[in-house]
Amino acid sequence: MPLPDGHAGRPPSSLLWLGAAPLVFFIGLPLVALWLVSSPTELVRHLSSPLAVRALWLTLKTTLVATALAVALGMPLAYLLARVPFRGRDVVDTLVDLPITIPPVVAGVALLLAFGRRSLIGRQLDVLGVQIAFTSVAVVMAQVFIASPFFVKAARAGFEAVDGRLETAARTLGASPWRVFWTITVPLARPALLAGLVLAWARALSEFGATMMFAGNFPGRTQTLTLAVMTALESDLETAVAISALSLALAIAALLAARLAARRWSAPLA
Amino acid sequence: MPRARAGLVAVIAVAAQVSSAETLHVSAAASLTEAFQEIGQLFERSHPGAAVEFNFAGSQVLRTQIEQGAAVDVFASADLVHADALEASGLLGPYQVFARNRVVVVVPAQHGKVGRLQDLARPGMKVVVAGATVPVGRYTTQVLGKLSAAGLYGDDFQARVQANLVSQETNVRVVLSKVALGEADAGFVYATDAATATDKIRVIDIPGRHNVIAEYPIGLLVKSPAPEKAKAFVALVLGEEGRAILLKRGFAR
Numbered sequence: 001m002p003l004p005d006g007h008a009g010r011p012p013s014s015l016l017w018l019g020a021a022p023l024v025f026f027i028g029l030p031l032v033a034l035w036l037v038s039s040p041t042e043l044v045r046h047l048s049s050p051l052a053v054r055a056l057w058l059t060l061k062t063t064l065v066a067t068a069l070a071v072a073l074g075m076p077l078a079y080l081l082a083r084v085p086f087r088g089r090d091v092v093d094t095l096v097d098l099p100i101t102i103p104p105v106v107a108g109v110a111l112l113l114a115f116g117r118r119s120l121i122g123r124q125l126d127v128l129g130v131q132i133a134f135t136s137v138a139v140v141m142a143q144v145f146i147a148s149p150f151f152v153k154a155a156r157a158g159f160e161a162v163d164g165r166l167e168t169a170a171r172t173l174g175a176s177p178w179r180v181f182w183t184i185t186v187p188l189a190r191p192a193l194l195a196g197l198v199l200a201w202a203r204a205l206s207e208f209g210a211t212m213m214f215a216g217n218f219p220g221r222t223q224t225l226t227l228a229v230m231t232a233l234e235s236d237l238e239t240a241v242a243i244s245a246l247s248l249a250l251a252i253a254a255l256l257a258a259r260l261a262a263r264r265w266s267a268p269l270a
Numbered sequence: 271m272p273r274a275r276a277g278l279v280a281v282i283a284v285a286a287q288v289s290s291a292e293t294l295h296v297s298a299a300a301s302l303t304e305a306f307q308e309i310g311q312l313f314e315r316s317h318p319g320a321a322v323e324f325n326f327a328g329s330q331v332l333r334t335q336i337e338q339g340a341a342v343d344v345f346a347s348a349d350l351v352h353a354d355a356l357e358a359s360g361l362l363g364p365y366q367v368f369a370r371n372r373v374v375v376v377v378p379a380q381h382g383k384v385g386r387l388q389d390l391a392r393p394g395m396k397v398v399v400a401g402a403t404v405p406v407g408r409y410t411t412q413v414l415g416k417l418s419a420a421g422l423y424g425d426d427f428q429a430r431v432q433a434n435l436v437s438q439e440t441n442v443r444v445v446l447s448k449v450a451l452g453e454a455d456a457g458f459v460y461a462t463d464a465a466t467a468t469d470k471i472r473v474i475d476i477p478g479r480h481n482v483i484a485e486y487p488i489g490l491l492v493k494s495p496a497p498e499k500a501k502a503f504v505a506l507v508l509g510e511e512g513r514a515i516l517l518k519r520g521f522a523r
Contacts, residue, residue, distance in 0.1 A: 112451065112453065116451060116452070116453050117452050117453055118451065118452040118453075131396070133453045134396060134436035134437055134453070134454070216398070216436060216437030216439070216448070217401075217437050217438050217439060217440075218435065218436055218437050218438060219438075221436075222437070230440070231401060231438075231440075233334065234328070234330045234331055234334055234401070234403050234404075234440065235330065235402075235403045237334075
């Protein structure tokens, strides 16, 4: 008897679909509902409210800076974890994963205790006239804290997957280590790096708990899209729904971008 | 946007019905936390088998939840605005004012940069308030308006203080904690909230003629799942024992 494909002994597809469909619907339905409850013109009208516009700009600005920082600071760490065996690597690895698993609001409390005015660091900064809490800098810090592990994880996996023989070959042909890194390692890891970048950006975009604790809630300065949803929900449900729909659109765009990037830049050598 | 409302109603209503019908659900303003918890314990002692579950939050949050179909028995707000709105939409029955409160400025107990009311307007001060829909946030704006109008600190006092605002929180207790943590230089809260954190904060009084009187209404929801218990709870709050607890916590009658 010919089998449909390589997975012999698999349960029938119909049964699998029966088991899989509930979760697909459970995740899909609320997301579809966000867009179905109001007409596109209404969505646009509510999105043009000052609350939504200011929150959108602030969110775009802060998440772009946060993502750039996550990449710049995450790249060396990811490479270190992927290529350099050292004592305590497991500890560092676990530490970097922690922001993914701890509740974001806990991260906010921790940031406040570390960088707040009364903290060791905050007191020194206060003397210099620098204050972090309640500023856009606090928003970016909360986003970097929560989002950078997503980049580090992806980048590390990307670096690990690069065939070391190619790098060795380049070295034997006389390329400097830096040149090998930028012309061999990074291009080969590019799909993973881009996927990590987009994931980190999407996570920064959805940051709420740590931002609320550490940065507060003030329009144009610390009120990002997620905080604007919470604020709008208390007085203007339609605007809250419209901002939520916009956030969903941004998240979908991010995932599509990650997929396209992975396909477009899949390294020819890999 | 009726479809959005219908959808949210369904979601919240389902969530609300998960809890047991034997439990009395009281939605109360955040500033009532300690007083109502004590009254709740008293209620559970005098009504064996009854359990009171509180939802403490900004009154505007509680109102939205009720409008979206949350199954609540008793609503106690920190201002008449939200109670009036619920009454007008037929969700809340007649209400009674059971307590009064006033607004104070709180500053960190140590290393405070704000010593007097006029310091609030000094450039660079970090002032935290509650949002415009939160009762105490609205009272704050009124107080600043009165202080400005009185001309004590210049008639642009309100504008100068507002230039120092760094966060608009969703309820009075978050304002209090930001000051208690020392992150903010000053915040506007109720006198009763200030009394819950005297070790961490210092109070600057606002003279009565420039202050407002916050009125706390309490009432039964028209669709209360447990109306008998709800009535008994409201009676306890309005009665001698309830009043004694509220007075002890600093509320006025």
